[in-house]
């Protein structure tokens with residue numbers, strides 16, 4: 591896989607965040623292993639929350655990164671099979687497995703550890719209540735992308751934005767972490783069209799065809815330029831036991847929102863340079879995407895400073 595060279599920026603000093611604000615409460619209701627067509631297996635975590643009725647997701651690379659809320663006992667009489675069906679297991683499922691709370695060698699099936707969970711926190715405990723070795727250390731910096739759903743860019747091949755490309759490249763980047771074994775998380779938030787929803791986004795596209803830029807179109811429809819809220823994403827990362835984040839983004843507002851001391855720290859930003867800027871044959875090439883990127887840089891302060899051959903606005 592080809593990845594544009596990156597220039598990491600270390601130790602970002604984000605604006606002070608009000609930690610008195612209460613984070614949304616999230617609950618991972620199901621998790622499943624997904625073999626992928628072009629990389630390592632991922633573990634898809636599906637979340638409910640107390641703020642909206644949408645199904646937000648965490649696409650997790652690395653079996654050892656697991657939701658805490660998933661492992662809490664959901665009912666007093668929950669069986670080991672029920673736990674496996676919800677995805678509250680460690681290691682892998684295989685035909686005939688009947689115990690969720692144990693960890694076996696994926697290759698030899700040898701029993702490595704009997705697992706115990708704190709019923710309140712869902713934290714995995716070793717038999718001696720000391721730190722276990724099968725769970726990702728929350729202090730390790732973890733590569734994270736917080737991605738907002740974009741039906742047009744990800745599914746309908748739209749060249750009005752580069753969301754599909756950014757999503758794919760985040761997956762490629764995380765796949766190549768840890769010597770190709772893949773380690774990291776893409777949080778997938780269902781906030782279509784910068785949070786205004788698909789129908790309003792389609793109206794905004796018509797206003798763009800009538801001459802407005804992406805910010806003006808949102809304002810003409812009486813929406814904020816960017817209505818996205820990343821607080822559910824923060825809650826999901828905390829639930830996954832992640833504390834230090836290497837964030838794949840160009841968006842300074844996202845960095846400020848994700849920095850949430852003392853629970854979550856952005857320790858590094860990894861820029862996402864559009865493929866089309868470095869390769870004339872790859873990426874999204876259209877006058878629409880040029881305008882979209884220009885507005886992000888000029889009006890939204892995105893940290894992209896190498897615009898190559900951006901079309902001048904008319």
Ligand SMILES: [Zn+2]
Nearest residue numbers: 740743751753
């Ligand atoms: Zn998009």
